[in-house]
Amino acid sequence: MLRVESVSKRFGGVxxxxxxxxxxxxxxxxxxxxxxxxxKTTLFNVVTGHVKPDNGRVVFDGMDITRKPVHLxxxxxxxxxxxxxxxFPSLTVRDNLRVATRDEGLIEEAxxxxxxxxxxxxxxAKLTLHEIRRLELARCLALRPKLVLLDEPMxxxxxxxxxxxGELIKSLNSTMGLTYVIxxxxxxxxxxxxxxxxxxxxGRKIAEGTPEDVVRxxxxxxxxxxxS
Amino acid sequence: MxxxxxxxxxxxxxxxxxxxxxxxxxxxxxxxxxxxxxxxALVAYLYSGFSESMPVPIAAMLAMAISVALGxxxxxxxxxxxxxxxxxxxVSLAIALLIEGALIWGYGPYQRVVPxxxxxSLGWVxxxxxxxxxxxxxxxxGYYIIIGRTVIGKKMVAIAENADLALMMGINPAKVYLxxxxxxxxxxxxxxxxxxxxxxxxxxVAWLYLTIVLSVSIVGGLGSVGGxxxxxxxxxxxxxxxxxxxxxSVEPFVPLLLIILVLLFRPQGILGRGATRWA
Amino acid sequence: xxxxxxxxxxPLRMGGPRAxxxxxxxxxxxxxxxxxxxxxxxxxxxSALSMALLFGVITATYDFxxxxxxxxxxxxxxxxxxxxxxxxxxxxxxxxxxxxAAVGGALGGVLMALPGFRLRGPFYAMATLIFPFVLIVIxxxxxxxxxxxxxxxxxxxxxxxxxxxxxxxxSFAVVSLLVLYVxxxxxxxxxxxxxSEDEILVESNGINTNIIKLVSFVIAGTIAGISTxxxxxxxxxxSTAVIExxxxxxxxxxxxxxxxxxxxxxxxxxxxxxxxxxxxxxxATPELRLAIISAMLIIIYFxxxxxxxxx
Numbered sequence: 001m002l003r004v005e006s007v008s009k010r011f012g013g014v015x016x017x018x019x020x021x022x023x024x025x026x027x028x029x030x031x032x033x034x035x036x037x038x039x040k041t042t043l044f045n046v047v048t049g050h051v052k053p054d055n056g057r058v059v060f061d062g063m064d065i066t067r068k069p070v071h072l073x074x075x076x077x078x079x080x081x082x083x084x085x086x087x088f089p090s091l092t093v094r095d096n097l098r099v100a101t102r103d104e105g106l107i108e109e110a111x112x113x114x115x116x117x118x119x120x121x122x123x124x125a126k127l128t129l130h131e132i133r134r135l136e137l138a139r140c141l142a143l144r145p146k147l148v149l150l151d152e153p154m155x156x157x158x159x160x161x162x163x164x165x166g167e168l169i170k171s172l173n174s175t176m177g178l179t180y181v182i183x184x185x186x187x188x189x190x191x192x193x194x195x196x197x198x199x200x201x202x203g204r205k206i207a208e209g210t211p212e213d214v215v216r217x218x219x220x221x222x223x224x225x226x227x228s
Numbered sequence: 229m230x231x232x233x234x235x236x237x238x239x240x241x242x243x244x245x246x247x248x249x250x251x252x253x254x255x256x257x258x259x260x261x262x263x264x265x266x267x268x269a270l271v272a273y274l275y276s277g278f279s280e281s282m283p284v285p286i287a288a289m290l291a292m293a294i295s296v297a298l299g300x301x302x303x304x305x306x307x308x309x310x311x312x313x314x315x316x317x318x319v320s321l322a323i324a325l326l327i328e329g330a331l332i333w334g335y336g337p338y339q340r341v342v343p344x345x346x347x348x349s350l351g352w353v354x355x356x357x358x359x360x361x362x363x364x365x366x367x368x369x370g371y372y373i374i375i376g377r378t379v380i381g382k383k384m385v386a387i388a389e390n391a392d393l394a395l396m397m398g399i400n401p402a403k404v405y406l407x408x409x410x411x412x413x414x415x416x417x418x419x420x421x422x423x424x425x426x427x428x429x430x431x432x433v434a435w436l437y438l439t440i441v442l443s444v445s446i447v448g449g450l451g452s453v454g455g456x457x458x459x460x461x462x463x464x465x466x467x468x469x470x471x472x473x474x475x476x477s478v479e480p481f482v483p484l485l486l487i488i489l490v491l492l493f494r495p496q497g498i499l500g501r502g503a504t505r506w507a
Numbered sequence: 508x509x510x511x512x513x514x515x516x517x518p519l520r521m522g523g524p525r526a527x528x529x530x531x532x533x534x535x536x537x538x539x540x541x542x543x544x545x546x547x548x549x550x551x552x553x554s555a556l557s558m559a560l561l562f563g564v565i566t567a568t569y570d571f572x573x574x575x576x577x578x579x580x581x582x583x584x585x586x587x588x589x590x591x592x593x594x595x596x597x598x599x600x601x602x603x604x605x606x607x608a609a610v611g612g613a614l615g616g617v618l619m620a621l622p623g624f625r626l627r628g629p630f631y632a633m634a635t636l637i638f639p640f641v642l643i644v645i646x647x648x649x650x651x652x653x654x655x656x657x658x659x660x661x662x663x664x665x666x667x668x669x670x671x672x673x674x675x676x677x678s679f680a681v682v683s684l685l686v687l688y689v690x691x692x693x694x695x696x697x698x699x700x701x702x703s704e705d706e707i708l709v710e711s712n713g714i715n716t717n718i719i720k721l722v723s724f725v726i727a728g729t730i731a732g733i734s735t736x737x738x739x740x741x742x743x744x745x746s747t748a749v750i751e752x753x754x755x756x757x758x759x760x761x762x763x764x765x766x767x768x769x770x771x772x773x774x775x776x777x778x779x780x781x782x783x784x785x786x787x788x789x790x791a792t793p794e795l796r797l798a799i800i801s802a803m804l805i806i807i808y809f810x811x812x813x814x815x816x817x818x
Binding site for chain 3: 328484488
């Protein structure tokens with residue numbers, strides 16, 4: 001479904017991505033992990049169009065989207081959440097979703113799925129962090145996506161909240177057939193959700209496999225513990 | 229023909245000098261000072277007012293001293309407003325209006341002639357022209373020496389590049405900002421003394437100055453001193469030559485055309501960095 | 508990166524369902540303005556009030572396109588200039604004038620939206636500030652065509668000062684205000700509002716923000732263009748005075764800041780009030796007038812500062 005082909009990106013002298021290739025299959029739950037600054041968010045930005053890569057291609061559903069602007073990628077089915085949660089604080093929860101779609105029925109449904117129906121006319125500024133993460137998910141759903149990219153959806157949540165969010169993501173995957181790529185630092189919570197993990201370090205992909213495989217991989221251990 | 233070439237050079241260096249000050253404030257201290265044109269008008273008025281009662285060089289120096297002191301003192305206000313971009317715009321506009329009002333109050337709403345700093349000429353080149361070029365070149369060369377050779381200049385560059393990083397490296401920004409404001413006031417005052425004798429000056433000239441400064445800095449790159457040098461000569465030559473070869477009525481369209489071209493094809497300006505989306 | 512999230516306290520904007528209050532205010536204002544000609548007999552005051560109404564409409568469009576989207580435009584009078592010159596330089600038939608002013612206003616709106624494709628925040632404000640100043644310079648230099656400060660004379664079609672002119676302006680103002688009011692309550696209005704909060708997120712919602720900017724400025728420009736046509740007709744000449752951004756632009760900024768950004772009705776009222784105040788000020792000396800205007804700017808400062816205090 002999504003194919004990232006040897007993408008590179010430099011910011012000034014810093015190499016953020018160095019020939020990264022990743023493939024995501026339809027209906028898959030993929031985790032993307034790595035130490036801070038390893039290029040995970042940049043990879044997201046390349047896929048969503050917020051960053052234009054220096055080299056390489058991004059192919060979605062057989063279509064080369066490397067140069068497409070952000071809003072067109074959303075239209076063909078790529079939705080994302082942000083590491084620093086983004087929302088419109090002065091708009092109500094429902095109005096936040098109205099920006100995403102004109103379909104009121106879809107808005108109600110998305111709110112119900114994430115459990116925010118009761119707060120639909122509350123200004124988003126009054127939500128708790130946990131609710132904001134859910135609002136972001138509802139916004140992604142309201143876009144009728146095929147692929148959802150979540151950037152640290154569990155950061156700052158309590159253990160139980162994170163587990164709930166994980167369950168929600170999993171159930172959406174099985175009921176609606178959504179494909180996910182999730183960046184997350186809380187590996188234990190993440191590994192309960194995803195089926196496959198890609199590990200990045202210093203702008204390169206260093207490992208790939210099931211959570212169990214990846215944890216045992218010596219390269220991954222080295223990346224997380226620092227090089228000796 | 230030579231005369232046009234030379235006059236373009238004269239006006240270009242005046243444009244460069246005045247825009248350099250504006251962009252210095254914008255680039256280093258992140259201040260948008262829309263009172264910049266009014267400040268230049270104030271300098272012109274002070275100078276022309278003093279010149280009625282004392283010899284021209286002394287009047288010029290006195291006007292310079294007062295205005296640079298005022299401009300540097302203005303940092304107190306600028307520091308206060310630089311926290312929010314919209315407020316910078318609003319308050320600096322208010323200051324511009326206050327200055328304009330003060331000029332009308334003090335000197336009346338009439339046009340007045342600003343005397344040239346030096347009289348006489350070398351052949352067809354008037355001495356004021358030569359002086360304008362010499363002063364601009366000297367000041368801008370001095371600026372580049374300060375940037376390249378002195379500690380405070382290097383600190384200025386560091387803050388312009390990355391203010392947070394500079395702060396972490398232990399640079400005290402307050403001093404640097406004060407010095408930047410001083411330099412900007414110096415540039416503006418000198419530019420005003422150079423260019424005002426070519427114009428008929430009324431309190432509204434403030435807005436003409438501001439239009440020139442903004443046009444040049446958008447073409448050259450907002451916040452970039454180097455870019456404003458290039459753009460200043462580009463605009464000045466394009467104005468003069470379009471008026472000479474095409475039609476004098478084309479002249480005012482030239483800056484607008486250049487601005488539109490720049491916005492379309494290189495929105496950050498000729499030498500501006502990609503930071504057009506600051507804020 | 509590890510959960511260093513601080514809950515963001517939203518700025519103190521009252522964006523919620525205040526529809527009822529707004530609605531009551533609208534009805535009240537319309538009712539008061541509708542009976543004004545019965546109470547005011549001075550034809551001078553009546554035509555001044557007509558012009559204030561038009562300025563109120565222009566302020567409301569400014570609020571709609573510029574303040575609401577967060578693209579603070581400092582050259583809005585450029586739209587009035589383009590609309591006025593396009594109309595009054597080409598025809599003298601009133602119907603055609605109105606049409607051409609609308610087209611000119613829309614064109615001006617496009618030109619004002621264009622810098623916003625690439626520039627944001629203060630850069631956008633600075634770039635737009637140049638437009639009216641350059642137009643003034645052009646109008647003065649090409650005196651043969653534009654007649655500079657003297658202005659292009661306006662064909663007589665509107666009996667200025669009588670209740671007829673007032674009610675024409677009044678009905679136009681009511682219709683324009685209704686259009687804007689309905690628009691901000693649609694999804695388009697929600698998107699405009701969201702633009703000022705987080706443009707990147709708007710893009711991530713699959714919306715081409717450039718189109719939004721363009722459409723909002725074209726709508727605003729069209730209405731402002733027709734307002735300019737009426738405004739100039741009342742005034743009698745289309746001159747550089749119409750384009751002069753100071754102090755009109757400051758009044759617009761102030762009017763839009765009085766209550767809350769995006770409340771077009773309040774901006775409309777603020778515009779009327781400040782325009783009447785400006786007419787009153789014209790009796791004062793120019794320096795006093797400038798001092799008072801700049802004091803108003805300081806008021807804007809505190810209004811905006813209060814609003815952004817939570818940032």
